[in-house]
Amino acid sequence: xxxxxxxxxxxxxxxVTGRFDFSSHKDFRETYANTDGATxxxxxxxxxxxxxxxxxxxxxxxxxxxxxxxxxxITLKDASADVKDILVVSNFDKLFTLE
Amino acid sequence: MKIxxxxxxxxxxxxxxxxxxxxxxxxxxxxxxxQAIEVFLAEExxxxxxxxxxxxxxxxxxxxxIKELATRFIPIIFLTAMTDEKALSKCVEVGGDDFLTKPxxxxxxxxxxxxxxxVSQLYNRVVEQHDALEKHQIQEQQEQRVARNVFNSLMNKxxxxxxxFHTHISPVSLFNGDVVLTAVRPSGGxxxxxxxxxxxxxxxxxxxxxxxxxxxxxxxxxxxxEEICCEINLKLKNQLPVGMFxxxxxxxxxxxxxxxxxxNGAIPGAYILRKTGETIRIQSTNLPFAIxxxxxxxxxxxxxxxxxxxxxxxxxxxxxxAENTDGEMYGTKLFEKQIEGGAINAELLEQVMIxxxxxxxxxxxxxxxxxxxxxxxxxxINGLHSETKTEVNVIDGDWExxxxxxxxxxxxxxxxxxxxxxxxFFLGVREKxxxxxxxxxxxxxxxIDHGLLGLDSSIKETPSGFMDxxxxxxxxxxxxxxxxxxxxxxxxxxxxxxILTIDIEDTGAGFDVSKLKKFNLCENEGYCxxxxxxxxxxxxxxxxxxxxxxxxxxxxx
Numbered sequence: 001x002x003x004x005x006x007x008x009x010x011x012x013x014x015x016v017t018g019r020f021d022f023s024s025h026k027d028f029r030e031t032y033a034n035t036d037g038a039t040x041x042x043x044x045x046x047x048x049x050x051x052x053x054x055x056x057x058x059x060x061x062x063x064x065x066x067x068x069x070x071x072x073x074i075t076l077k078d079a080s081a082d083v084k085d086i087l088v089v090s091n092f093d094k095l096f097t098l099e
Numbered sequence: 100m101k102i103x104x105x106x107x108x109x110x111x112x113x114x115x116x117x118x119x120x121x122x123x124x125x126x127x128x129x130x131x132x133x134q135a136i137e138v139f140l141a142e143e144x145x146x147x148x149x150x151x152x153x154x155x156x157x158x159x160x161x162x163x164x165i166k167e168l169a170t171r172f173i174p175i176i177f178l179t180a181m182t183d184e185k186a187l188s189k190c191v192e193v194g195g196d197d198f199l200t201k202p203x204x205x206x207x208x209x210x211x212x213x214x215x216x217x218v219s220q221l222y223n224r225v226v227e228q229h230d231a232l233e234k235h236q237i238q239e240q241q242e243q244r245v246a247r248n249v250f251n252s253l254m255n256k257x258x259x260x261x262x263x264f265h266t267h268i269s270p271v272s273l274f275n276g277d278v279v280l281t282a283v284r285p286s287g288g289x290x291x292x293x294x295x296x297x298x299x300x301x302x303x304x305x306x307x308x309x310x311x312x313x314x315x316x317x318x319x320x321x322x323x324x325e326e327i328c329c330e331i332n333l334k335l336k337n338q339l340p341v342g343m344f345x346x347x348x349x350x351x352x353x354x355x356x357x358x359x360x361x362x363n364g365a366i367p368g369a370y371i372l373r374k375t376g377e378t379i380r381i382q383s384t385n386l387p388f389a390i391x392x393x394x395x396x397x398x399x400x401x402x403x404x405x406x407x408x409x410x411x412x413x414x415x416x417x418x419x420x421a422e423n424t425d426g427e428m429y430g431t432k433l434f435e436k437q438i439e440g441g442a443i444n445a446e447l448l449e450q451v452m453i454x455x456x457x458x459x460x461x462x463x464x465x466x467x468x469x470x471x472x473x474x475x476x477x478x479x480i481n482g483l484h485s486e487t488k489t490e491v492n493v494i495d496g497d498w499e500x501x502x503x504x505x506x507x508x509x510x511x512x513x514x515x516x517x518x519x520x521x522x523x524f525f526l527g528v529r530e531k532x533x534x535x536x537x538x539x540x541x542x543x544x545x546x547i548d549h550g551l552l553g554l555d556s557s558i559k560e561t562p563s564g565f566m567d568x569x570x571x572x573x574x575x576x577x578x579x580x581x582x583x584x585x586x587x588x589x590x591x592x593x594x595x596x597x598i599l600t601i602d603i604e605d606t607g608a609g610f611d612v613s614k615l616k617k618f619n620l621c622e623n624e625g626y627c628x629x630x631x632x633x634x635x636x637x638x639x640x641x642x643x644x645x646x647x648x649x650x651x652x653x654x655x656x
Contacts, residue, residue: 051420053420054295054297054344054346054416055297055342057297057344058297058341058342058343058344059342061341061342061344061390062341062342065341082428085367086367086416089365089367089383090365090386090387091364091383091384091385091386092386094386095386095390
């Protein structure tokens with residue numbers, strides 16, 4: 001399963017394994033669709049994400065909108081150097097907390 | 100369900116017909132193969148029970164012909180007295196779907212008929228779905244063609260010659276989500292928008308409509324990079340769904356003042372290649388268009404000095420992320436190595452594409468690949484004119500109009516679009532408007548930079564000084580507390596010629612006008628760079644007052 005998630009209280013951890021691209025769209029959306037966007041903390045665990053494309057950046061923006069654009073509640077965690085490059089070039093560090 | 104019975108024996112036909120009617124089927128009959136074909140065409144039965152040995156035409160031949168004529172699936176069951184395997188396998192060879200040897204059990208025959216009805220229903224449903232799908236596909240292709248035509252007509256309006264503007268655009272779907280737009284500014288110089296939409300195909304291309312419309316319209320009305328970026332971002336933010344955005348590198352190239360202003364939002368491969376061999380990477384300092392609202396959006400560009408003979412390279416992530424058969428990416432390092440020292444290479448674009456092809460090998464590209472290289476040929480760019488060249492709406496008469504612009508206004512707005520509008524309104528759209536726009540642009544710039552802000556052009560002469568100058572300028576404008584610019588435009592018509600007198604005065608300290616006397620037109624350095632020689636070149640006269648805070652230019656149409 002390339003996208004999986006676990007919920008611990010108000011912390012939702014979404015793990016994306018392998019390529020994060022358009023094919024993950026439905027699965028990614030489903031991981032948070034039933035959570036409370038107004039209060040939950042979202043952690044996208046990217047430690048096993050090999051690649052990220054622009055539609056994946058779009059999916060992150062959708063998650064951000066779901067979480068009321070609250071930067072403090074969405075964390076992109078442990079991205080590899082390559083993936084981080086893409087996030088930084090796109091200046092997504094201004095919208096999300098990168099860890 | 101109508102079943103056709105083919106048998107030369109009248110008793111067989113009668114008995115079977117009676118059975119089938121009892122089971123609820125309609126029946127039609129034929130006495131031989133030839134008749135079977137005729138009845139099949141006339142009655143369109145849903146199934147055929149076929150004898151083999153018959154006069155005129157046997158069951159094998161009739162079956163082959165009917166299968167050829169049929170436009171949908173017609174199950175044919177052979178009923179035969181023959182029992183040898185060869186004869187039975189021939190039933191299937193010629194196109195039969197099943198066989199039953201006489202004497203047959205009624206129960207088995209019924210079961211076979213029912214099974215084949217199910218098969219034919221399934222088959223016909225698949226055919227219907229296939230037809231519907233095909234129809235849908237044709238319609239979609241048609242729609243894509245229409246959209247592509249619109250898209251291409253927008254993209255091909257570019258202002259630049261292929262000799263100075265080299266592009267490679269490879270669509271992975273019918274048309275791609277990459278946008279390359281160029282426009283000549285009314286006051287000279289260029290605007291270039293290089294963009295890459297999320298995804299590709301129709302959705303992405305649709306977003307190109309508001310982008311190109313806003314780009315061309317605002318650029319032709321003298322708006323600058325900051326206003327155009329703000330507007331495009333706002334339009335896309337309002338029109339595109341969340342999750343869709345436009346990574347963009349926007350360039351404003353001013354060859355008169357050697358200034359390149361860049362707004363880069365998420366284009367990874369943007370570079371200036373100096374004629375001297377140096378490579379400067381233009382960092383992406385912004386989020387793409389369509390993500391931030393107008394309050395958070397920052398349209399402040401980065402300023403670079405640009406020289407005649409430099410090149411600007413722009414590439415989408417499609418190139419940097421192109422993969423080879425081992426799944427490795429082309430990457431920034433290889434790309435930078437390819438373009439290194441490329442300012443003097445006329446074949447640079449081709450060279451990069453060849454290197455990319457060699458790297459990718461058999462691997463097919465899975466993203467749009469767009470590469471653009473702009474040769475900064477100052478003479479060529481100086482010779483370009485903004486789009487409208489037909490002379491229309493000339494108002495023949497004298498007029499005069501004056502402005503008083505306070506520092507509070509100057510901080511916030513660029514007066515050029517307004518002046519451009521007035522010139523077009525009163526003087527009509529004429530070829531020489533470009534020159535008037537250039538003059539106004541230079542004069543306004545001068546009054547602000549040197550008059551109100553007191554910046555010294557000599558700062559620009561050191562390598563880092565160029566950037567410092569624009570740093571000082573933006574800080575100076577921010578903290579500007581006082582100052583006024585007076586601008587007066589007066590048009591007099593004499594012998595069908597318009598004489599436009601432009602007066603501009605600022606409340607700054609002025610400058611030592613005697614320095615101008617020493618000024619040599621052949622030199623590029625000196626007071627206000629290339630601005631002053633440009634004024635002298637275009638105008639009938641250029642006169643400064645003694646204090647150096649007021650200048651009068653006379654321009655003849």
